[in-house]
Amino acid sequence: MRQLKRLVTRLEKKLSENAGQKTSHFHPDCTCFPSDEQPIFSFHVEVEVARNLKCPIHGERFKPNLFVIYKAGWRRFQEFEDDWADHSPQYQKAMRASFPSSLWPPEARWVQGIGTVLTFKDGSSRPAYDDPDAELNRSGAE
Numbered sequence: 001m002r003q004l005k006r007l008v009t010r011l012e013k014k015l016s017e018n019a020g021q022k023t024s025h026f027h028p029d030c031t032c033f034p035s036d037e038q039p040i041f042s043f044h045v046e047v048e049v050a051r052n053l054k055c056p057i058h059g060e061r062f063k064p065n066l067f068v069i070y071k072a073g074w075r076r077f078q079e080f081e082d083d084w085a086d087h088s089p090q091y092q093k094a095m096r097a098s099f100p101s102s103l104w105p106p107e108a109r110w111v112q113g114i115g116t117v118l119t120f121k122d123g124s125s126r127p128a129y130d131d132p133d134a135e136l137n138r139s140g141a142e
Contacts, residue, residue, distance in 0.1 A: 026090050027057050029056050029057055030055055030056075030057045030058065030090075031053065031055045031056070031061060031093065031094050031097040031098075032055045032057075032058050032060075032061045032062065032090070032094060033061055033062040033090070033091055033094045034088055034090050034091055035063075037087060037088055037090075037091045038062050038063055038066070039062055039066070039091075039094070039095065039098075040067075040069055040071075041066065041068050041069070042068065042069065042070060042071045042076055043068060043108075043116070043118065043128035043129060044068055044128065044129045044130045045118060045126050045127065045128050045129070046068075046098075046099075047066055047068065049098060049099070050062070050098040050099075053097060053098055061094060062094075068129075073108060076105055077105050080099070080104060080105040083096070102121060102122070103120045103121050103122055104120070104121070106118035106119055106120045106121070107119045108128060114127055115127060115128065115129055116128035116129065
């Protein structure tokens, strides 16, 4: 009986030591976002870039119903520089796969008649939104 109590005590101690440690249930090659931690994007082009990259294990990497939420430029740069430190390791891995440091973060600038244009580190540029007219209407520009 005494041995059983010691065994239970040792197991409880081990479980409490491991309680704060998360184990990854993702395959090492998986680039999916965790189901409980879906990505947040600032521009439609980011959604397009992330959606075009498929996970080598699962294909689609995140749920299709996403919102594009504005973030200030300094915040976007800070998240990238901090490697999305407020998120899980799998989220960070998925974001790094989507947005390689050789191209990101892009510089955003306003171009009259087009709206926000992102210029990437390789010098290429793309409109930030699918519908520039919608962006122009949101901003109050004509």
